[in-house]
Amino acid sequence: MFKVLVSDPISDMGIQKLYDAADVQVDKKTGLSEDELAAIIGEYDALLVRSQTRVTRRIMEAGTRLKVVGRAGVGVDNIDLTAATDRGIVVINAPDGNTITTCEHTFAMMMALARHIPQAYAKTISGVWDRKSFLGVELRGKTLGVVGLGRIGSEVAKRAKAFGMNILGYDPFMSEERAEKLGIKLASVDEIVRTADFMTVHTPLTPETRHMIGRKQFEVMKKGMRIINCARGGIIDELALVEAIDQGIVAGAAFDVFEEEPPKPDHPFLHHPKIIVTPHLGASTVEAQENVAIDVSEEVLHVLRDEPFKNAVNMPPVPPDVAKKLQPYFGLGEALGRFLGQIVTGAVGEIIVNYSGELADVDTQPLTRYLVKGVLTNHLGVEAVNIVNAMHLAKQRDVNIIVQKSTASKGFTNLVRLTLKTNKEERTVAGTLLSGYGARIVEIDGYSIDASPEGILLLVSHNDRPGIIGRMGTLLGSNNVNIATMQVGRKSIGGSAIMVLTVDNHVPKEVIDQLLQQPEINSVHEINF
Ligand SMILES: NC(=O)C1=CN([C@@H]2O[C@H](COP(=O)(O)OP(=O)(O)OC[C@H]3O[C@@H](n4cnc5c(N)ncnc54)[C@H](O)[C@@H]3O)[C@@H](O)[C@H]2O)C=CC1
Numbered sequence: 222m223f224k225v226l227v228s229d230p231i232s233d234m235g236i237q238k239l240y241d242a243a244d245v246q247v248d249k250k251t252g253l254s255e256d257e258l259a260a261i262i263g264e265y266d267a268l269l270v271r272s273q274t275r276v277t278r279r280i281m282e283a284g285t286r287l288k289v290v291g292r293a294g295v296g297v298d299n300i301d302l303t304a305a306t307d308r309g310i311v312v313i314n315a316p317d318g319n320t321i322t323t324c325e326h327t328f329a330m331m332m333a334l335a336r337h338i339p340q341a342y343a344k345t346i347s348g349v350w351d352r353k354s355f356l357g358v359e360l361r362g363k364t365l366g367v368v369g370l371g372r373i374g375s376e377v378a379k380r381a382k383a384f385g386m387n388i389l390g391y392d393p394f395m396s397e398e399r400a401e402k403l404g405i406k407l408a409s410v411d412e413i414v415r416t417a418d419f420m421t422v423h424t425p426l427t428p429e430t431r432h433m434i435g436r437k438q439f440e441v442m443k444k445g446m447r448i449i450n451c452a453r454g455g456i457i458d459e460l461a462l463v464e465a466i467d468q469g470i471v472a473g474a475a476f477d478v479f480e481e482e483p484p485k486p487d488h489p490f491l492h493h494p495k496i497i498v499t500p501h502l503g504a505s506t507v508e509a510q511e512n513v514a515i516d517v518s519e520e521v522l523h524v525l526r527d528e529p530f531k532n533a534v535n536m537p538p539v540p541p542d543v544a545k546k547l548q549p550y551f552g553l554g555e556a557l558g559r560f561l562g563q564i565v566t567g568a569v570g571e572i573i574v575n576y577s578g579e580l581a582d583v584d585t586q587p588l589t590r591y592l593v594k595g596v597l598t599n600h601l602g603v604e605a606v607n608i609v610n611a612m613h614l615a616k617q618r619d620v621n622i623i624v625q626k627s628t629a630s631k632g633f634t635n636l637v638r639l640t641l642k643t644n645k646e647e648r649t650v651a652g653t654l655l656s657g658y659g660a661r662i663v664e665i666d667g668y669s670i671d672a673s674p675e676g677i678l679l680l681v682s683h684n685d686r687p688g689i690i691g692r693m694g695t696l697l698g699s700n701n702v703n704i705a706t707m708q709v710g711r712k713s714i715g716g717s718a719i720m721v722l723t724v725d726n727h728v729p730k731e732v733i734d735q736l737l738q739q740p741e742i743n744s745v746h747e748i749n750f
């Protein structure tokens with residue numbers, strides 16, 4: 222008999238399958254403190270939560286029988302994924318069940334924003350009949366910019382067409398063909414902020430999306446823009462947004478999510494006449510709550526019964542024989558993926574992996590998952606991609622994965638070469654596992670190099686001229702960025718060259734901009750592992 226604990230308010234209809242299962246006993250105990258949960262979790266095989274229960278390392282460790290944690294929703298911010306993975310506990314979420322509901326909430330916010338509904342409601346019920354202050358705008362004929370065209374963003378775009386809106390969209394994983402089918406004109410974030418009338422974001426919160434709409438974007442933004450965020454707090458810089466509204470650049474904003482939830486009582490959004498807010502209600506409908514509960518219950522049953530499951534958000538254990546051979550390469554594979562994922566521009570259409578040397582004779586499938594995971598992590602977020610779903614996510618995005626094997630390994634006993642083809646460029650990195658030294662990057666876009674894929678790297682492409690290296694050092698040094706190691710690669714004297722620096726701290730955006738203004742420096746990328 223499997224024992225399942227439901228510790229948050231989850232739809233009873235949705236988890237009926239668990240109640241009906243002859244091999245499952247369900248207990249519902251909501252509102253437990255961490256101490257109370259830690260005291261009882263040892264009896265359970267599965268834990269079902271929403272966002273309230275904090276499933277900490279302590280809970281995972283006390284859950285000696287715990288095989289699976291199910292999240293009835295998308296975000297798993299409240300679950301310690303590393304602790305779950307360490308303990309071999311599978312974490313399941315329900316990514317599809319609340320898509321439409323959140324999309325509809327986005328529209329509710331967009332229309333409330335366009336017609337000042339919350340402000341007009343408040344005034345009317347206060348006894349003031351004010352028809353002058355709330356002149357709205359139509360959606361028809363306006364341009365909507367959608368940043369993030371995944372499940373929710375694509376549905377928003379579809380519905381916006383029914384309102385007669387023109388759609389501009391940005392997502393590094395959206396191909397021209399899919400965009401065309403959805404009636405979306407692909408554009409950069411810059412084009413969107415300069416030309417759209419409304420703008421909505423639907424990305425996860427990642428280092429790349431944090432403050433992706435900030436001061437710089439507000440400076441060039443079309444006057445009168447209206448902005449909606451029903452994704453995650455922090456994608457739009459809150460303080461910069463308030464400034465942009467006060468300067469008359471942004472006409473209004475509608476937010477369901479905050480950088481800190483719940484927001485402090487003095488948060489400027491809560492007192493601004495042009496900002497409307499809801500308390501993270503995006504997924505809160507009867508239907509979505511039922512859907513996510515059904516999906517997560519089914520998946521939890523699969524895990525408990527040792528049947529195949531698909532929505533795991535952490536890493537499942539790898540079979541011991543495969544692990545023994547490949548485990549040492551997993552870190553290298555993921556690092557190569559993360560490296561290229563952070564430097565390519567354009568929509569990734571093809572991932573080509575070439576294994577050579579001693580890897581040519583091994584079943585490298587699990588390793589390929591790590592490479593693909595690394596590539597996708599940069600855009601989809603650490604929470605969304607794991608080795609279970611990496612290939613599935615790539616396929617969903619029409620990304621073609623090609624695996625090749627060859628015996629030529631440039632003198633290395635093993636070599637992993639990764640190439641990404643996007644609609645704009647093709648880039649390659651190769652790495653090896655050196656016994657005693659660990660993972661090394663040995664080639665970048667055909668330049669020989671020797672760098673360790675860890676910490677923070679700076680990749681600079683420049684023209685091979687005297688003085689560049691010195692200028693780089695001076696500029697970084699004067700901005701308090703300490704260089705730990707430096708490698709230079711070139712194909713011919715005076716030709717194009719690359720520099721790979723390991724730095725001890727993040728390089729501020731302004732410093733990268735200063736580097737880019739230097740003559741002979743063509744591109745600069747900070748890469749985080
Ligand atoms: N307010 C609420 O209650 C809810 C919020 N959400 C949030 O909504 C967001 C979207 O959810 P889904 O559509 O289900 O996720 P998804 O994974 O289907 O879509 C996210 C999309 O963002 C794209 N993306 C990543 N980095 C990007 C970048 N730098 N620029 C442009 N696009 C980028 C990805 O390629 C992906 O297609 C997530 O943050 C999720 O947590 C989801 C459900 C309810």
Ligand SMILES: O=C(O)C(=O)COP(=O)(O)O
Nearest residue numbers: 271272294295296504505
């Ligand atoms: O599913 C998500 O990511 C959400 O943001 C909704 O979370 P909730 O279950 O409403 O706390």
